[in-house]
Amino acid sequence: MASLESLRHVSIGRYVPGRSPLHLLDPRVKVGGFGVLVLLVAVVGQLSGLALLLAFSLALVALAGLDLRDVWRGLRPALPIILVLLALQLVYAPLQPDERLLLSWGKLHLGWSAVRLAAVSLLRFGALMLAVSLLTGVTTPGALIRGVEGLLRP
DSSP states (O other): OHHHHHGGGOOTTOOOOOOSHHHHSOHHHHHHHHHHHHHHHHHOOSHHHHHHHHHHHHHHHHHTTOOHHHHHHHHGGGHHHHHHHHHHHHHHOOOOTTOOEEEEETTEEEEHHHHHHHHHHHHHHHHHHHHHHHHHHHSOHHHHHHHHHHHHOO
């Protein structure tokens, strides 16, 4: 029963009642907007564009009236996995020709391109997790199902 008690603080997948403009939107609009946001996060490859999408996601979370501390608590359990994946990306990213090295230790060679790839991955993951928290925070599971069904209806 202790494991169920810890799930009480998970914000991803938990609806938060409210009367914000995002709460009042039609579920089909929410699911469609989520799809567009996910597509943009997947397509944009520049750090500035991804930082803008992350800021936009944070602004939507604030507009929805969701507590950022609760959103952070929902993301925190994934941090160890994220850090391991970022470390692996830093270690195994290929060096570009004529790239200036930041660190060279034995067979480990770290360049700016590896740091850039890790930053892009971190921004992408953050924006996606915020988008998921936002969608599930402002939409009940039943409304989410109705929204998906409505979009898939011929």
